[in-house]
Structures are given as structure tokens and as C-alpha cells.
Amino acid sequence: MTQPPQPPNEPPQGGFGKPQEPPAGGFGAPTEPPPGGFGAPTPPPEQPGYGYPQQPPGQPQYGYPQQGQPPQQPPGQPGYGHSQQPPTQPTGQPQYGYPQQGQPQYGYPQQPGQPYTQPGQPYTQPGQPYVQPGQGGPGTPGGGKKISTQAQIIIAAVVAVVLIVGGGVYFASGDGDKDDQAKTSDSKDTKKDGQDDKSLGGGKEKPPANTKSKVAFQLPQPKVGDITDVSGSWITDKAYIKTGVNQIVAYEPDTGKQLWTIPLPGQVCAASRHATEDNKTAVVFAASKPTAKEKYVQCTEVGAIDLALGKLLWTKSVTGGNAGDDKAAFREVTLSGTTVAVGGTDGGAAFDLGSGANLWKPEIKADGCYDMGYGGGEGLVAARKCGSYDNPTVIVQNLKPSDGSPISEFKLPAGVEYVSVVSTKPLVVAADVGDTAGDGSSISDFFSIDEKTGKLRAKIPVDGDKYAANCGATEVEQCSKLAVGNDRIYVPTEEHEGTGEDYGQTNEIVSFDLATGKATTDRADAGERYAMYPLRMDGSNIIAYKWPPYDKGGQIVSIDGGTFKETVLMENPGEESVREAETSFSLDGAEVRFANGRMYTSETLISEPSTAGDRKEYLVVGFTTN
Template identity: 65%
Template sequence: MTQPPQPPQPPNEPPQGGFGPPQEPPAGGFGAPQEPPAGGFGAPQDPPPGGYGYPTQPPQPPQQPGYGYPTQPPAQPPTQPPYQQQYQPPYQQQPFQQQQYQQFQQPQPATAFGVPGAGDGGGKKSKTQLQIIIAAAVAVVLIIGTGVYFLTSSGDGDKNEAKDGSSSSSDGGKDGDKGVSGGGGKEQAPVNTKAKVAFQVPLPKVTDLTSVYGSWLSDTTYVKTGINQIVGYDLVKGTQLWTIPLPGEPCAKTDHVSKDYKTAIAFAAGKPTADNKYPRCTKVGVIDLKAGELLWSKSVKGTNAGDRDVGFSEITLSGETVAGGGFDGGAAFDLNTGAIRWKPDVSSDGCYDSGYGGGDGLVAVRRCGSSSDPQLSVQALNPLTGAPISSYKMPAGVDYPHIVSSKPLVVAADVGDTAGDGSGISDFFSIDEKTGKLRARISAAGKFEARCGSTDVEKCSLIVVGNDKIYLPTAEHEGEAEYGRTNEIVSYDLATGKSTTDRADAGERYKMYPLRMDGSNLLAYKTPPYDKGGQIVSLDGSSFKETLLMENPGDKAIRDAESGFGTISGVEIRYQDGRMFIASPFLSKPSEYDSRRYLAMSFTTKK
């Protein structure tokens, strides 16, 4: 372990060109808390010329790549939802900036809740005027109806029943949902939810597409993968605490962290050379996120790889077991010692483990048959021995199952290549991990923004499982605002496969995506529109009522930086105790847009 020099204190303005330390800030500092306007946030303001929904400045073309939305009002309303483009995982070696701008090159029909044509890509004045007329008429009816209601309602015993998954309560929540456990969450709203920039990690120079997969948190440290290294940063100040050099590029990671802050990675055994430009990913290791130590690393050989070391494309963690998978088969190690629990082997019938899903349980994807006609099953395993506990045979037409959750067991798959939207998901399968019986099957094609890597076993994003439900962001669709699109988070019952009454609206010009469970509550991130910062919110596990935990600054320079980390399905976002960390999983060679890009960035509501 080496001790690198400390970086400069957090800059107050992103660098204006190239790489290296940020430049001197203006007075007040980049990310310094701003005073609210007179009357406080949310105070009524005079409408701008042209009415509400119109930008106050002439529309400008996009200035900075981001979550698929320009940071300035678009000159023309967008013609398609940003995340509907064909998903391109990093291993396909697509240039980073090309990924970010793919949305502008591949127009696709807008969808809302999976219904084609529900959104037309932007507001239209005629439609807005019609909506105003309708709204006025409805308001009159509601005023009259409200008076009738209060005269005739009995009060306590009356309940409105939600239909089609929408909520009957006025706060956007739901009534009387059962089966929620966990007693709420640890994350609480601060007195002041207005956040400031805590620190930024400068963007290192690279000459080619380079993977920097991995962001983790301990109680004292933010840990981020760098160029052939893992670096720990002070959670508050952002100063480097330690560095772990690696012999080659990190190529696989897991988001799972043990109770004592250990996690697993896979990396190449050496750096690229003229003779070997793409070294294989053959090393598995475990990192102590608090101590800043690589506890062990090793390679293994297996019958499927001949004399070569086994190559790993994925790594995961469950309890005291680290499991890695790839085309050579799967292997497992003791978390603390690195002792091999089992190693790659091909059975007499040609079957092998192609990958694993970890977390509360350990699940293997078992592959048999030929590559052109594979027979696939999902097996719940004993993490200590690898012995199967149960097995579920995937239906025909599934080439690559994706483990969304190991307990409860949820699998995503594109059955017969019917997803049609590049998400890799046409259906979710809820499976009893004890018996291997199917509990429910949920159709997902075209309905949600969830994504899974094309061939990866455990690389799905924008999906959270908890409370025996699966939480999903709906496809973006047109809202009421003149510019901008919106979406919702909804859930499905894993026992029945039916939609629940959970429904959280992102709000005009925001898009909302689930992050993780916090006890029985769901944490979500709202991507910023062109004139505001992003938000972290908590959705109550029972009522689905939204609580704002953090709102990032709306200054243009900060918005550009927050939105410059790539498409939302690939961005690494961590939130803990009033601190948000955002980072990219891969980097590309320098471009004209890098003046507003960082390796990682932190926001905080702490004073």
C-alpha cells in the first residue's frame, strides 16, 4: 500500500480545459451554498414572458453531454426519450462520448407505460392551450363536487380504491399496503435539504476506453477504482487516504460489501503490451475498504481452460464466499483467506457455471448444450460448498439470464429476443429459491427503463428488489411542461406478479430511478432538468410518500458536472447519511467536453 500526495482542496469551479487540478474559483466557491430567493424556495414568482413552462432565455443548443438531456432549454423539443436508445455496455468498446450522444442519432417512438405513441417527444402549444381549457372546466366541477362530497361523506370509513396501479391518496402514496417489513429506514431528512459540493476527483488522462468499474462506501471512506488502482478518499474532505496499485486494469467488480467492509474485484494480470493489447482478466482479489489493503489475490486453472489461467468476466460476493464466472466456468473462494471452495469444471454432460449472483444468497447460471442451442437453468447454491439447493429451468429462447436478486430470487431475461428496446429484459421471473418453483412471471418489454448487460449474469441497473416487490422506473414520457419529459417508479408483487398501488411521480421535467432499499423504504435519484440540480428522495415502504433528502445546486457549472458522468443506466451513485457520490464506470480519451467532467464527485447536506 502506498501513500500518495494529498490533492488540493475542493475547487469552487470545474477546470475550464484539459486535465489536472481545477482552476481558482470565483468568490463564494464552486458548490458553496447559495442563499435562497426572497420568500424562500417555492415562493410564488412572477411568470416569465410567454407564460409558465417557457424558458426565460432564448433556447440554446446542448452544451454538455449528460443524462440524455441538455443543461439548457432545447431549441426544439426532444423527439425521443433519452434512455430508449440501444443499450451498449462498456465491453463493446463504444466510445464514451458516442454513447452519450447516441440518443440524438437514433430517434425512436416515445412510450409511456409501454403504450406506443403515448408521448410525442415534446410539448405543443395547441395541446397546452387545450389542457388549460380542460383544466379550468375540471376545476369548476371539482369545486362543486368537493362541496357535495363534504356534505355527503361519512368521513373515516370512506376509501377511494386506486386503479391501474395509481394511488388513491393525495400525497402520491398508497393506502394499507401489506407485507412491508424492516421498520422504515436509517436515512432521515436533514433540517436543510439544500446540498453543496463536498469535493471532486479530477479526471485522469487516458488514451483509450478504460474501465474504472467500482464505487464503494465504508463508514469512513469513499472508495473508487482508478487507472490500474483502487483509491480510498476521506468521506468528508475527499483527500486520498490510501492507494492499492493493481498489476492490470480492473475488469469486474461487485456492489456487494460484507458487514466488515470487504468487497471483491477481478483484474488483468498485466498491463497491455505491443504483443498483448488486451490482457485477460484472470486475477481475483478481495479489498478491505477501511484498511485500504488488498487482502489476497490469485488465479486458478480449470478443465475448461486447459493450461491457461481461467478468465473471469464477473465477480460477486455472498456471505463468506467470493464467486467468479466466465466462459471458462465458475470458481469460488473464501472471503477472508482466498482458499478455493470450488474451481471451474465441466461435467460429463458438458454443463458448467457461467456466472453467479450474490447478496443474501448465492445463485448460479448453469449452462449446458451447445452455444447455438443452450439449455439454461438457475440454481440456488449453498455458498460454502456450491451444492445446489434448488433449480429452475429457464424457458426456450433465453440465451443469457440475469440475476437481479438472489433472495428473493428474481431473474431477468429477454425471451426470444422480444424486448425490442435494447434493455435485455422482456420478462422478470420470481422464483422460490428453496424449491425452484416459479412464483410469478412479469412482462416488462417496452414498459420500463431497467437495463441488463447483454451477456452478464449480474449487471442489471435501475432495478431494486425489496419488501417482496420489484421496483422499476417507467419509460419516459411527455409531461405537462412545455419542455422536458418525466416518468414514475412503480412496483410489482413478487408473489402474484401483479402491479401494486405503489406509484411515485418524478415531477415535471425530472426523471426518477430507484437506487437501493433503506430498511423498508426505497431510495431514489432524480436526474436534474436544465435549470435545477439532482435530488435524492426516500419513498416510504408502506405509503410510498416521498421525502426529500437532498437537492443539489442548480448553478450551471455544477449541473454540467453532475450531468456529465454518462447515461443513467451506467452511472455509479452512492448515498449515505446526507452524502451523495457519483462516478463513471469507464473513461474515454480526452475531448472538448472534459472541462466539466470528473472521475467522481460528492455532494453533501452537512455543514
């Protein structure tokens, strides 16, 4: 029977580096046997359903039924947010974000699979006897006798002495390589740049007097006849702004009342995730609406938006690059300072945010190099592709935003066709080297780069079976479920079986040091039946979203960058109808924004409404604690 994959650097109960508590009565005291004596069979749980994992057949995840293991529940699994009496899966084509037939709801109780074993350490099922490696026991392969009570007492005493002397606990990595001992909570490892872990500065987001949220508003998806891009959403002090069909609309943040609308000649194709302090940003859109004669209109128009006033400040287009004398088409847009940079297969261009003046145009040099796109924010970084289609070379350039001249550059290794910019300061990019990621994330490795010299600081391999960050397949600035700060990159682990009695799924947020590339001892647990994902940095803190189980609402938490202590900022309602709305989105295909006690989840792509079932589909679902 295939064992489920090993979770990364799984620590003992209590967290990384926490000394294990001695058994009651002191070290070496006789261990109380479980009811029925050592080796007595543990009664199975009462036929619970499965957990969430959305994994295709033949590729099991934690908690997913293994080959030869019969399902404990009939077809027709509960959908996102359903109660313990799940409805039958609707017939016909499933809706976007709806669980497929036979694929269960995340956080739903499930039958435990076979136990896993950490490399170099025996697995001990709670309530079952310790089993020596190579010997049999409940739920373990092979035959043999269980270890005696006397031997258990001796081993417990030896382990206790090792813990006391070593001042820490040993743990093994998922690939069996030995890591350094995890530091205890008061070790220097929790301090950064020689500072005490309480002096990192924190962030602006503070818990309100009442963290219980209420629904701010729910916007149904507009009816469209084809796949339509609605990417783009922003939060200001006075509004939540979202792209719609051929328009951009602002909503009162707590009620959803429309404040203003910017009509556009065609559909928005890309929107910057960055905005200036005075709430200006940029978008790319089509020059006209599609017609029966011209169904697909190129995205050639670049525009600057004032999110405070609700105005389209200017619209520009350029020629050149692979487009020749025609208007260049763009699929990405970003913002760095007052520079609007756009990119696509026709090449890259840039404009001044205030005036719309063209700073540079798409061009193809003799070596065939062109800018695919840019990463913005504190810096401006270009992703350039050179060479032939069959043998491309991908280069990352740190640019001067004012004129696009390179400050430094880094050449990605062979086997990279596209690169994603995760952060510009510090400079971190992600790539799928040799198409080895294998999980659809487009990430096999992170590269930490010195933005001044272009030298590689560290390469960070991230096993797709262990980590759950995600980047766009061809887009330069579309990574999600990660954050960069404190000279570390924070990523979630994949969901795996928890330790609670209902055997639900859970995960953690961990980090890697950008200077060394090594995993740190940072670890924030999502908690039983929740899954937690970073949204963004808030000063030195990490803002994370906790995807809810089938019977509760989601949460927004702030994770202290020094201590990794979690503080709840928002708890969403647990009513079934609200849960269904909150979990009707796929986190890999949605935008989640949180600020000032308000959270909004919105779609980036919508399509013709499904005729299967009566499940509601939303453009935006918002929550507020105000």
C-alpha cells in the same frame, strides 16, 4: 400522425385511488367555460425547446417531435445542465454522455405533441372542451361537433355519482386490458402481510437538518489510450473508495483527500457491489499491464480487499473449465457471506474470503453446462448455460455458499441466452425472452422464484416502451434503476410528457407484487421536469435519485415502502457549472452510491479524451450534506 406511447396505468390527477374533487358549486353546477367559450383555441406556448429524450430518429418518445412536426428550435440543443442560453453543440465526435446533435436536454421546455388517449377514456387537454370519442376537437383527429355544455354537466354528475358509489377510480392499462379498481389510500392494498402500512420498519437514512448539499469533490478522468474498465466503488463510514488505473484509491468522503492507495499489477476488470459488515470485498484484475506485444491481458487474478485498512489481503487464480490447463479468465465477481464467487465464459469458481482457499473450480460436464456468473448478497445464485451455442438452455441455481451445491434450480424458457440476477433473497431474475425487449435494457420479463423449491412464483412482463429498468447484456449481476424489497420489485416508468405549463418530461416509480406478478397501486411521482430512478432499498424504504432538469440540481429521496410518501434527503446545487458536472454521466453507464448524507456518481468505463469542445469529463463527482 403517430401518437406517443401510452404511459403505464396513468391515474387521474391526485394519484391512484384518490376520489376526484367535485366542481366548484357542487355536483351538477354549471361549468365555467374557458376564456372565449368552449371550443376557443388555446394559445400555444412561446416556442419552448424540446425535452430530454435520447431516442434514435424514427423511434419517438414522449415529447419528441413526431413525423411531420417541424422542430421549434434550431440544431444545437442544450447539453445536460445548461441554462436557457444553450451553447452550440461542439463539432467532431461527441463525448461520452454528451447529447447528440438534435437530441435535446432532459427537462428543457418543449413544444407539446399530439395528445394521447387512454383506452376507453377520452383525452381532455387542460383548458379545452371535453370531446366525445370519435368526434373532433382541438388537437384531435377527425371532425365533428364538440359536446354541449349541458351534456358536460350531465356527464360530470354521472361520473361524480360513480366515484362516490364505487369508492375509487377506474383506470386502463397501456394495452387496453381492464385492471381492478384502484384502491383508495386507506384500503387494505397499502398494507403488507396484514400489517399497517406504518409498521414496515423504515430505514437508516434520515434527512439532515439542512438537505442542501455542497460539492464534496470532483475527480477528473485519468488519461488513458484505450477503453479502460474502472468499475467498482464503495462507501464506508470513513472513506469513499474507487477503482482507478491499475489501482484502488480511498478518498476522504467530504474533501476528496487521498487516504490510501492499493497498487495492482494490472487493471481491475470487475468489482463486487457487495461488502461485508467489516468492509471486506473482492475484485478481479489482470495479471499485468498491457504492452505493445500483448495489448489485451486476460483477467485471471482474484483478490480480496480490506476497505477499512487499504490492503490487498490475497490474490488467487485457478485453471480448468473452458480454459483447460491455462488460467481461467473471469469477467464477474460477487460476494455472499464469506464466499467470493467469480464467473465468465471459462466457467465459475469460488474462494473463501478470509483465507483465499479455493472452494470450487471451473468445470464443464458432459452436458456442456458451465457457470456464467453469480449473484450475491443475502444468498448465492448461479446462472448456468447448457447445451449448444445455437440452442442453449439457461438455468438459475440457488447454491449453498460453502460448497456450491444446489439447493434448487429453475429453468428459463426457450429463447433465453443470458439471465441477470436482480435479487437473491427474494430470488428475482431478469431475461430478454426471444430478444423481444427491443429497448436495449435486456429485460422483457422478471421471474420471481421460490429459492427453496425452484418453483416459479410469478412471471412479470415489462414492456420496454413503458418501463426503464436496465440490465447488462451478458453480465449476470449488473442491473440498475430498480430495487427489490417488501416482496415487491420497484421499477421506473419511461419518461413522458408532464402536465406543467413548460411541457417538460417526467416519470414515476411503480411496483409489482412478487407473489402474484400483478402491478400494485404504488406510485411515486418524480415531479415536473425530473426523472426518478431507484438506487437501492433502505430497510423497507426505497432510496431513489431524481435526475435534474436543465436549471436545477438533482435530489436523493427516500420513499416510504408502506405509504409511498417521499422524503428529500439531499438537494444538489443548481449552479450551471455544478449541474454540468452532475449530469455529465449516463445513468446506464455509471455507478451512483448514496449513504450517510453523501452521494457519489462515477464512471465504469473511460476512454481516450475527446478532442471535441472543452467539456470536462469526470471520474467521480461527489456531494455532501455534512
